[in-house]
Amino acid sequence: MRPCLLMVLSCVALAAPAVHAQDPLEGVWQGYDGEWKHVSRQLIELAEATPGDKFSWRPASGVRSTSEVYMHIAMANFYLLSITGPKMPADLKEDAEKTVTSKPEVIGWLKRSLDAVKEAHLAETPKDLERKVQVFKRDATVDGIYLRILVHDNEHMGQLIAYARMTGVVPPWAGK
Numbered sequence: 001m002r003p004c005l006l007m008v009l010s011c012v013a014l015a016a017p018a019v020h021a022q023d024p025l026e027g028v029w030q031g032y033d034g035e036w037k038h039v040s041r042q043l044i045e046l047a048e049a050t051p052g053d054k055f056s057w058r059p060a061s062g063v064r065s066t067s068e069v070y071m072h073i074a075m076a077n078f079y080l081l082s083i084t085g086p087k088m089p090a091d092l093k094e095d096a097e098k099t100v101t102s103k104p105e106v107i108g109w110l111k112r113s114l115d116a117v118k119e120a121h122l123a124e125t126p127k128d129l130e131r132k133v134q135v136f137k138r139d140a141t142v143d144g145i146y147l148r149i150l151v152h153d154n155e156h157m158g159q160l161i162a163y164a165r166m167t168g169v170v171p172p173w174a175g176k
Helices: 003-020 027-049 052-056 066-084 103-123 126-130 142-166
Strands: 132-135 138-141
Touching (some): 027 066, 027 142, 052 066, 052 103, 126 142, 132 142, 138 142
Antiparallel strands (some): 132 138
């Protein structure tokens, strides 16, 4: 794991309980569902705006392709969500990041993962969000995991916007 990502994850996992301890329906948690809806919409719109032949594009050898980034997001969404309780989809294979490459399949998995996170989060109670979990051999809380998912998806949104711009795709919400 990259040191920067590990540091961000550690900070989120450690800070989330303190922020959340005030009241689970106030502060940062009050806006989670709106932020989740926002990043989900943008990820889907960008994927749909990207031509199918651009899904195999990568900025350099050894760097994830466009489809691999989207599948990485989907797989991470399911994996991190599984730490909170829901099981990984039985039909999601370990090598999906490399083997699921067609635009329709990639968008299908992306939507499925985004919906799974949304539905699971909506079902959580304030008490559920405080539950302790382990992630990457570190202590965290369920609410910290949801925040990590949101941060991770936004991190890769920035990467995908750069990929899109480099291949001549303008993000639909950005205008020219």
